[in-house]
Amino acid sequence: MPMNNEKRMHPAAILILFFTRLREFIVPLILIFVVGGTGGGFSFRWLLPAFIVFFLITSIFNWLFYKYTFNETELHIKHGVFVKKNRYIRRKRVQSFDVTAGILQRLFGLVKVKIETAGGGGEPEVEMVALEKVEAQNIKQQLLSEPGTDEEGVNSTNEEREITADEQVTGRSAPVGPEVRWHLPKSHLLLMAVTSGGVGLVFSALAALFSQFDQFIPTHVYENTIGFFLASSILFILLLIVVIAFLAWLIAIGLTLIKYGRFKVEKKGDDLIVSRGLLERRQLTLKTYRITAVRVVISPLRQPFRFASVYVESAGGGSQEEQGSTLLLPMVPFRSLEKTVQHFVTDFPIERPLTSLPRRALLRYLLRSAGPVFAVALGASLFVPYGAWSFILVPVALALGWWRYNSGGWTLDESESYVLLQSRLFQLARVSVPRHKIQDATYARTVTQKYRDLAHFSVAVLSTAAGKTFQVKDLSEDDARSIHSWYSYRPTSFNQKREDEEE
Numbered sequence: 461m462p463m464n465n466e467k468r469m470h471p472a473a474i475l476i477l478f479f480t481r482l483r484e485f486i487v488p489l490i491l492i493f494v495v496g497g498t499g500g501g502f503s504f505r506w507l508l509p510a511f512i513v514f515f516l517i518t519s520i521f522n523w524l525f526y527k528y529t530f531n532e533t534e535l536h537i538k539h540g541v542f543v544k545k546n547r548y549i550r551r552k553r554v555q556s557f558d559v560t561a562g563i564l565q566r567l568f569g570l571v572k573v574k575i576e577t578a579g580g581g582g583e584p585e586v587e588m589v590a591l592e593k594v595e596a597q598n599i600k601q602q603l604l605s606e607p608g609t610d611e612e613g614v615n616s617t618n619e620e621r622e623i624t625a626d627e628q629v630t631g632r633s634a635p636v637g638p639e640v641r642w643h644l645p646k647s648h649l650l651l652m653a654v655t656s657g658g659v660g661l662v663f664s665a666l667a668a669l670f671s672q673f674d675q676f677i678p679t680h681v682y683e684n685t686i687g688f689f690l691a692s693s694i695l696f697i698l699l700l701i702v703v704i705a706f707l708a709w710l711i712a713i714g715l716t717l718i719k720y721g722r723f724k725v726e727k728k729g730d731d732l733i734v735s736r737g738l739l740e741r742r743q744l745t746l747k748t749y750r751i752t753a754v755r756v757v758i759s760p761l762r763q764p765f766r767f768a769s770v771y772v773e774s775a776g777g778g779s780q781e782e783q784g785s786t787l788l789l790p791m792v793p794f795r796s797l798e799k800t801v802q803h804f805v806t807d808f809p810i811e812r813p814l815t816s817l818p819r820r821a822l823l824r825y826l827l828r829s830a831g832p833v834f835a836v837a838l839g840a841s842l843f844v845p846y847g848a849w850s851f852i853l854v855p856v857a858l859a860l861g862w863w864r865y866n867s868g869g870w871t872l873d874e875s876e877s878y879v880l881l882q883s884r885l886f887q888l889a890r891v892s893v894p895r896h897k898i899q900d901a902t903y904a905r906t907v908t909q910k911y912r913d914l915a916h917f918s919v920a921v922l923s924t925a926a927g928k929t930f931q932v933k934d935l936s937e938d939d940a941r942s943i944h945s946w947y948s949y950r951p952t953s954f955n956q957k958r959e960d961e962e963e
Contacts, residue, residue, distance in 0.1 A: 473590035814869030821934035829861030
């Protein structure tokens with residue numbers, strides 16, 4: 461039903477905007493409070509209440525002057541206190557509709573809505589921090605539903621089917637219907653948390669926190685503590701590092717459980733609805749026909765358990781913590797990987813035999829991995845006491861180079877019109893891209909590659925930001941030219957391309 465009356469967000473938006481600004485400026489505010497009263501009779505601490513009052517006033521005015529109205533074709537937003545801005549969001553330009561419910565929103569029974577459009581850039585085109593759930597659903601229905609659908613956005617005659625735990629484990633599945641639902645089992649969520657790669661970030665944060673303790677404890681206590689550590693054995697210090705790392709691991713497990721708990725994916729017609737989160741509940745809606753690539757990621761920690769994660773690239777919906785991608789399936793067993801993916805996105809084959817990299821490319825992979833490590837180890841051995849021990853890392857780097865070489869590969873299927881590219885930095889990544897989704901295909905050859913008949917090949921697709929590129933290094937030059945010729949709208953023979961380049 462068209463809505464023409466101007467509306468405002470819920471008044472709780474004032475409080476949510478206020479606390480959001482406080483959170484963004486928490487570090488400067490803490491510095492003002494801690495050091496503002498030192499260094500003479502003049503104190504800068506009076507700035508603290510001034511900033512708080514300023515944030516409160518701006519939050520009130522932002523809520524007061526933020527108005528919106530929508531109809532069947534567009535969403536119209538007016539905002540701005542001194543500079544009035546009008547923004548029109550056309551229905552056909554909407555790429556994703558993201559609904560989240562943080563702690564503050566849950567206190568008032570509200571949700572936050574983010575809308576991304578084609579060409580909107582890395583930031584959401586629209587962000588409304590406090591809407592009633594019914595109002596958010598109404599806007600979503602107006603902007604995303606197709607004509608002739610019911611209130612859920614799909615034909616009411618469609619039947620819903622849930623992928624059972626047996627199907628997730630064994631890969632057995634019934635014929636795919638227009639509505640499918642998948643949830644992350646608790647056992648898989650726990651394994652995901654235990655093998656989380658976020659422990660490094662948490663460890664760094666804990667180390668930075670401990671490094672600031674000297675500002676909050678008495679001088680004599682600090683000096684006695686430092687003296688105790690300096691007099692301690694290396695074994696005790698290593699034990700302390702292990703304890704901190706264990707605490708970081710436990711914190712990383714908790715954060716993963718909170719972030720990805722109750723993970724669920726639903727497909728309703730052309731809509732993919734991804735829901736997740738315990739404290740902050742997030743629901744993202746994507747159109748399946750706007751997905752440009754499917755990326756399977758296997759981390760070294762999860763590879764022995766034979767589990768993979770699946771991401772999708774699209775022109776909207778990605779998050780910064782996922783590098784502009786959208787996590788579709790966080791933990792899927794290898795044996796049911798492709799069948800589970802095909803329930804939600806078709807035309808993106810994953811499990812196909814790969815063409816391996818040529819043997820002559822191995823040396824380049826080894827040099828890329830071990831060369832910088834060898835140079836650093838050589839410098840350390842010359843200028844740092846016991847620096848020669850760093851040469852121990854050279855065999856590790858060589859093993860990593862061999863692993864990266866052995867993981868690289870590609871597949872091209874002209875009948876199904878798609879390309880698979882696989883590579884590894886530390887995580888194994890396999891990308892499936894249909895031909896009609898490729899924005900740009902490039903093969904490049906350096907001077908050193910020329911004498912070994914090697915080349916790099918890459919494809920670019922639309923993503924949440926400005927696009928994303930996937931590359932496989934050191935393919936056979938014939939293979940790189942063959943893939944490029946397949947993509948070209950005017951394919952030419954290999955010999956003709958070589959003659960054109962020589963000219």
